[in-house]
Structures are given as structure tokens and as C-alpha cells.
Amino acid sequence: MNAVSPTGETADGLAAWIAPGRTAVLVIDMQVDFASPDGVLGAFIDMGVVQPALAAAETLVAQARAAGVPVVFVGLSTTPETDSAAWNERLRRRGGDPDVDAALCRAGQVGSEFYGPKPAPGELVVHKTRYSGFVGTDLDMQLTKMGVDTLVVAGLTTECCVDSTVRDAFDLDYHVFVAADACAAYEADIHAASLKVMELNSAILTDTAAIADAWKGAA
Numbered sequence: 001m002n003a004v005s006p007t008g009e010t011a012d013g014l015a016a017w018i019a020p021g022r023t024a025v026l027v028i029d030m031q032v033d034f035a036s037p038d039g040v041l042g043a044f045i046d047m048g049v050v051q052p053a054l055a056a057a058e059t060l061v062a063q064a065r066a067a068g069v070p071v072v073f074v075g076l077s078t079t080p081e082t083d084s085a086a087w088n089e090r091l092r093r094r095g096g097d098p099d100v101d102a103a104l105c106r107a108g109q110v111g112s113e114f115y116g117p118k119p120a121p122g123e124l125v126v127h128k129t130r131y132s133g134f135v136g137t138d139l140d141m142q143l144t145k146m147g148v149d150t151l152v153v154a155g156l157t158t159e160c161c162v163d164s165t166v167r168d169a170f171d172l173d174y175h176v177f178v179a180a181d182a183c184a185a186y187e188a189d190i191h192a193a194s195l196k197v198m199e200l201n202s203a204i205l206t207d208t209a210a211i212a213d214a215w216k217g218a219a
Helices: 011-017 047-067 085-093 139-145 158-171 188-201 208-215
Strands: 023-028 071-076 124-128 150-156 175-184 204-206
Touching: 011 208, 023 047, 023 158, 047 071, 047 150, 047 175, 047 208, 071 139, 071 158, 124 139, 150 158, 158 175, 158 188, 175 188, 175 208, 188 204
Parallel strands: 023 071, 023 150, 071 124, 150 175, 175 204
Antiparallel strands: none
């Protein structure tokens, strides 16, 4: 008997939906400033909370490569010129300093480097300046060129850039699966609530174990 995945489907059913010929893995914002104790946010957030998701994402990436599934790394890459007026004004209204608080994942600096799973030579890397990986980038065009209509998504943080990318992917008519154990927020209740909202509206939840079963035997 086939095991039932978190999607409610058998492994064979999930395998058809996330078959290598139609699927890409998106790894979103697993970067030094968002995930490392040495990054900007590590100064005041215990990054231990995201370590299980980083490890799960590394497993997912290895599974994808072994199965011939393309892996796409999406990362924030900012400059003072790309910081929008709305973003800076929101920080001011919340009592922040845009010159300090906006300086996440600055292009060319260590904070923007990928942390945990890292791109292999030849893998697509998409740099973004907004929450969603589809805003202001050629991600949709690149996926279309690859013949991809299905996405398996991992990344940080669940309620922000993962959620924003998933919503846009669904609006662009991709079939979206979220590897829930390969995503994280800095607070467990926010992570859980965001997963619930994505499951209700725009994605199917699964995990790395179910994905591994689905890709078992793929070349």
C-alpha cells in the first residue's frame, strides 16, 4: 500500500503532480541576513529557530538534484536606490531608521549571500528587491522557458517572502506545493498561521519526506 502524504494523496499521486519534467524547486531568501547568527537579524533574533528548515531545505535540494528537478535560488539583493519610498516611510512611521533598518541583504555584501543550501554551478539565481520573487524579476519567464508549471517552495520567512511568492505563483497559474518543514518564521505561531492561510488559498502543503518518496526512482 502506498503511504499517504500530507497532501492526502498517495506517493504515486504526488509523484505525478511534482514529476521532474514539470517541476522546479524554489529556495527563497535563505541568506545570511535572514538565517545566520552573524547576519543583520541575528543580532536580536535567535536563529536556532530556522536551523531545522535550513537542514530540511538542504535535503530537499539534494533530492531535487538527484531526481533531475531544477533548483532555483531566489534572494533579496538591495541597494539604497531600490529601497522604495513606501518601504522607507513605513519604517519611519514605526519608529525605525531607514538608513539602518532597511539595509538587509545589500548587494555585494556578505549579508546577501545564500546560507544553508547554496546554488550549484549553472543553477538559476534570481535577485529580487521586493517580497515576492516574481515582482520586478524574470522568474516567470525563466520558469516558462524551462517548461515548468509546478513549484515546490522552501524558504524564509513563511509569512513574508514565501507567502508573497506563493500567492503570485498561484495567480500566475502555477501548481504550488509548499515543503512546510523546509520553511520557517521567527515565531512558531506565525509560521503555523501562514501555512494554514496558504493551504486555504494558494498552495498544497507537503514535506520533504513525502517529496523524497514521490521522486524515488526518478533519473
